[in-house]
């Protein structure tokens with residue numbers, strides 16, 4: 277087992293750039309919070325609740341998603357395509373599972389770091405968030421799903437340009453559509469159905485349930501775990517392909 | 521020890537390796553030479569499992585190579601053709617990371633790391649980031665990185681590119697010393713004098729096919745041990761197996777000429793040119 281070596285190396289990477297990473301992790305969620313929360317939220321209510329209660333779980337969900345995805349996708353793709361340092365792993369006596377899980381844990385760490393930062397900042401502004409075990413569980417599952425998606429994308433896609441496209445076509449739409457800023461109720465039937473099964477919708481809805489004081493559907497855990505398994509298996513499969 | 525069996529590699533419709541069968545016995549100093557695009561790197565990358573063969577198999581000590589075969593990977597040290605250092609690590613961190621990957625505790629590897637860094641004159645840069653090293657320094661670091669776990673097999677893809685003359689000799693010494701311990705060393709190079717100086721066995725490949733695979737002196741014998749080099753519109757080379765015949769031919773020339781021992785470079789030139797003409 278050499279998972280810890282991968283995690284150590286990523287932690288080393290984090291340590292050397294933690295100021296940049298911290299600032300980057302805070303900027304966009306804070307902007308969303310200011311624009312949609314304080315800006316819009318003051319005057320809008322949704323289902324007779326303040327819009328802030330609605331949008332905050334969405335922002336926490338997308339922060340976890342975006343940070344864990346991009347941390348791993350960017351790092352692994354750069355190591356593989358640009359630095360070629362990923363090759364060093366592949367010729368060394370380390371198993372593919374160690375590589376996948378090492379990067380997965382590193383991505384989860386980066387995602388949770390950003391989530392914790394954003395929760396602390398909202399608390400500083402006096403917005404209470406119920407941090408229950410379910411809340412933490414969903415947040416962790418969220419970062420795991422998207423770190424594994426990031427790993428899968430990074431080992432599959434062979435150049436930075438297409439990496440960027442993947443992000444534009446897959447990640448960015450999710451940020452805005454998956455029950456983050458508006459309720460899916462307002463969308464037409466089929467579209468609503470299909471979007472509601474996307475992982476980020478499951479995460480935002482589950483977090484919202486917790487904030488509203490209702491239980492999380494076990495179905496959400498099941499869906500998220502299935503995504504996680506699929507992405508991990510796909511990532512392992514693609515780790516065996518030819519290097520560029 | 522290393523066995524390629526009918527290895528073919530196709531990229532879309534280009535054939536990079538055409539049914540290569542090659543065996544490298546234990547303890548051989550093996551040189552792989554060939555023009556640009558001959559398929560040397562592809563062959564080594566298939567051995568290192570970075571590429572998969574379109575067909576055929578590769579064995580190391582009778583064990584088939586694949587990405588999860590840690591047993592085989594532990595036996596090999598590999599220096600790739602292009603730089604593959606992690607840009608966020610320092611020289612020391614790079615070496616520490618390598619020893620950990622190969623299961624050597626830092627306590628044990630510490631003195632070896634220092635010794636290796638000393639050997640390639642990188643000790644004063646021990647805390648520099650790998651991005652702060654010059655091209656040649658990076659390559660030297662990659663070489664000692666491959667030596668950290670004292671592998672039985674050392675694979676080097678153009679290790680001496682960009683390394684200055686002094687350090688190249690130092691590198692040769694390292695490789696020779698390593699070979700003397702009974703290890704197998706396999707390298708590619710464009711410096712034919714390097715292949716001649718080091719290898720016991722030279723394999724000449726071009727366009728994915730093995731042209732020749734033999735001892736350097738046997739290869740030289742195949743085209744003739746004495747060479748007459750002269751200029752007639754372009755530089756021409758004639759090879760003779762007896763020095764006498766070479767002298768007779770040289771005396772009949774009207775232009776200036778050089779009469780010398782045949783080198784591996786002549787062999788390389790003769791075989792690859794012959795193939796182009798064909």
Ligand SMILES: Nc1ncnc2c1ncn2[C@@H]1O[C@H](COP(=O)(O)OP(=O)(O)OP(=O)(O)O)[C@@H](O)[C@H]1O
Nearest residue numbers: 531534536554555556557558559560561562563601
């Ligand atoms: N990713 C790739 N896609 C398509 N063709 C490739 C790819 N990589 C290599 N080739 C082709 O395979 C052949 C062998 O390339 P290889 O890199 O093995 O040559 P080489 O002998 O190492 O050359 P050099 O001395 O320049 O390093 C070349 O014709 C090259 O164009």
Ligand SMILES: [Mg+2]
Nearest residue numbers: 560561562601
């Ligand atoms: Mg090459």
